[in-house]
Amino acid sequence: MRKKGLVLKFMSNMALVEDIETGKVFICKLRGKFKEQGIRPIVGDFVEYRHIVGNEGIVENILNRKNELKRPRVANIDQVVIVTSLKRPEVPLKILDRYLVLVENVKIPAVIVLNKCDLLSREEIDVFLSIYSKMYPVFLVSAKNRMGIDKLVEVFKDKVSTMAGMSGVGKSSILNAINPGLSLKVGEISKKLDRGKHTTTVIELLKFDFGGWIADTPGFASLDISEVESEELKNYFPEFSNFLCLYPDCNHIHEPECGIKRAVEDGLIAKSRYESYFEMFHELLEGN
Ligand SMILES: Nc1nc2c(ncn2[C@@H]2O[C@H](COP(=O)(O)OP(=O)(O)OP(=O)(O)O)[C@@H](O)[C@H]2O)c(=O)[nH]1
Numbered sequence: 660m661r662k663k664g665l666v667l668k669f670m671s672n673m674a675l676v677e678d679i680e681t682g683k684v685f686i687c688k689l690r691g692k693f694k695e696q697g698i699r700p701i702v703g704d705f706v707e708y709r710h711i712v713g714n715e716g717i718v719e720n721i722l723n724r725k726n727e728l729k730r731p732r733v734a735n736i737d738q739v740v741i742v743t744s745l746k747r748p749e750v751p752l753k754i755l756d757r758y759l760v761l762v763e764n765v766k767i768p769a770v771i772v773l774n775k776c777d778l779l780s781r782e783e784i785d786v787f788l789s790i791y792s793k794m795y796p797v798f799l800v801s802a803k804n805r806m807g808i809d810k811l812v813e814v815f816k817d818k819v820s821t822m823a824g825m826s827g828v829g830k831s832s833i834l835n836a837i838n839p840g841l842s843l844k845v846g847e848i849s850k851k852l853d854r855g856k857h858t859t860t861v862i863e864l865l866k867f868d869f870g871g872w873i874a875d876t877p878g879f880a881s882l883d884i885s886e887v888e889s890e891e892l893k894n895y896f897p898e899f900s901n902f903l904c905l906y907p908d909c910n911h912i913h914e915p916e917c918g919i920k921r922a923v924e925d926g927l928i929a930k931s932r933y934e935s936y937f938e939m940f941h942e943l944l945e946g947n
């Protein structure tokens with residue numbers, strides 16, 4: 660009987676597949692046809708598999724992917740959780756805006772987590788919220804004080820997520836706060852699969868105790884936007900869609916009667932967001 664499973668890990672023609680209904684994990688070989696066709700499942704793939712014996716099975720079919728992230732290579736992501744901080748380290752808003760553009764470019768929903776709120780004043784938090792909370796879900800968190808952690812559990816529950824964010828913003832601390840010992844839950848089966856192999860570059864979906872999965876490697880580490888089309892960039896700033904320009908194809912740079920530039924002057928679009936757009940637009944033009 661064919662059953663549906665989720666690929667947690669893939670190595671040398673073996674897939675670690677979690678049964679969708681029972682949560683049991685199986686080591687699965689691949690049908691020969693995959694090799695012939697040059698197809699391989701990737702982490703996050705939903706597959707049909709057949710149980711053979713014990714914890715062994717065989718992958719029969721790979722189901723269509725709804726999306727696919729390149730680095731790390733993961734399929735069927737429900738959301739990218741971008742973690743940032745305004746102190747220790749002070750991550751510039753334009754870095755957050757780059758992450759947001761990269762996530763918009765792959766058409767996956769973005770969630771923003773502002774961590775280290777214990778280091779911020781109410782005013783600093785309010786300024787941040789005034790810029791981002793209309794466009795994206797923003798969660799105020801302190802992994803240190805466990806502030807906002809219960810709400811984050813709801814965000815991650817039953818979804819396939821990846822995290823993104825600069826080094827030191829507290830990604831590991833957050834995962835540890837929402838699910839202590841998460842990274843140690845790799846399990847015996849996975850270890851068997853790894854035996855004698857170099858495992859450092861292999862990514863894996865980790866399962867939360869409360870349900871849901873997270874890629875063990877953060878995405879968008881390079882912050883490289885060169886794959887974004889310069890003409891598309893403006894569509895990746897959701898707040899721009901509220902304003903009209905004289906020219907429908909306006910790039911909001913030098914054109915007359917630009918609704919976006921007017922909105923920035925009127926304080927309806929955050930200056931920092933427009934500056935991020937302006938900078939990225941020119942970066943993309945120069946790259947072409
Ligand atoms: N004040 C404060 N410090 C925090 C908080 N969360 C994490 N930290 C500290 O920030 C430092 C970095 O946290 P990590 O969880 O390692 O950050 P990371 O994003 O996983 O970093 P990389 O592994 O380099 O990508 C650690 O010293 C944490 O103790 C917080 O909410 N408040």
Ligand SMILES: [Zn+2]
Binds near residue numbers: 909910912918920
């Ligand atoms: Zn315009």
